[in-house]
Amino acid sequence: MRTHRISGLPLLLFLSLAACSDPPSVAPARPGVPGSGPHGLDAAAVARGAGIFRQHCASCHGDRAQGALAWNQPGADGKYPPPPLDGSAHAWHHSYSWLKDTIRQGTVNRGGGMPAWSGTLSGADIDAVIIYFQSLWPEEIYQAWLDIDRRARKAAR
Numbered sequence: 001m002r003t004h005r006i007s008g009l010p011l012l013l014f015l016s017l018a019a020c021s022d023p024p025s026v027a028p029a030r031p032g033v034p035g036s037g038p039h040g041l042d043a044a045a046v047a048r049g050a051g052i053f054r055q056h057c058a059s060c061h062g063d064r065a066q067g068a069l070a071w072n073q074p075g076a077d078g079k080y081p082p083p084p085l086d087g088s089a090h091a092w093h094h095s096y097s098w099l100k101d102t103i104r105q106g107t108v109n110r111g112g113g114m115p116a117w118s119g120t121l122s123g124a125d126i127d128a129v130i131i132y133f134q135s136l137w138p139e140e141i142y143q144a145w146l147d148i149d150r151r152a153r154k155a156a157r
């Protein structure tokens, strides 16, 4: 029974990846229908996201997304340093669409220190990088985030 129910998922995931649509082209793991990565995330997207993260994000956010040491203290310029994205800071309080928009637009235009990524990374690249840093989150943080994201999606409808 169970095997039967989940058999269409790889195709679905492939189609949603290929569609590169907006909102998220890669759905977060669905409870009970796991991929083979952490939290049931798509392992291939995690691996792809890890490469993108190393290339574009690690210089500021740290090679394991651990953030700057005093990330919650504004610097002399009044700007906050890069926070951890590994589940130990605030990133998990935000919906998928907030995370994606923030990465796309950066924070310079609201007085922060992160450049925009929309000119460098595709929507699918940004999905993969989010999936990568989510794969670093402890399971209970990821589950709490799923609730937050579900509520945000409901409110947006």
Ligand code: HEC
Residues within 6 Å of the ligand: 053, 056, 057, 058, 059, 060, 061, 079, 080, 081, 082, 083, 085, 089, 090, 091, 092, 099, 102, 103, 107, 111, 112, 113, 114, 115, 117, 129, 130
């Ligand atoms: C030049 C340094 C720099 C680079 C490179 C950079 N960031 Fe950031 N990022 C920041 C800073 C600084 C902040 C905090 C922004 C603020 O307070 O305005 C931030 C904030 C964020 C946030 C919001 C986190 C939260 O908890 O609110 C996310 C998500 C994020 N970055 C993801 C990424 C990703 C993904 C990449 C690579 C594609 C990346 N960043 C590359 C500096 C950087």
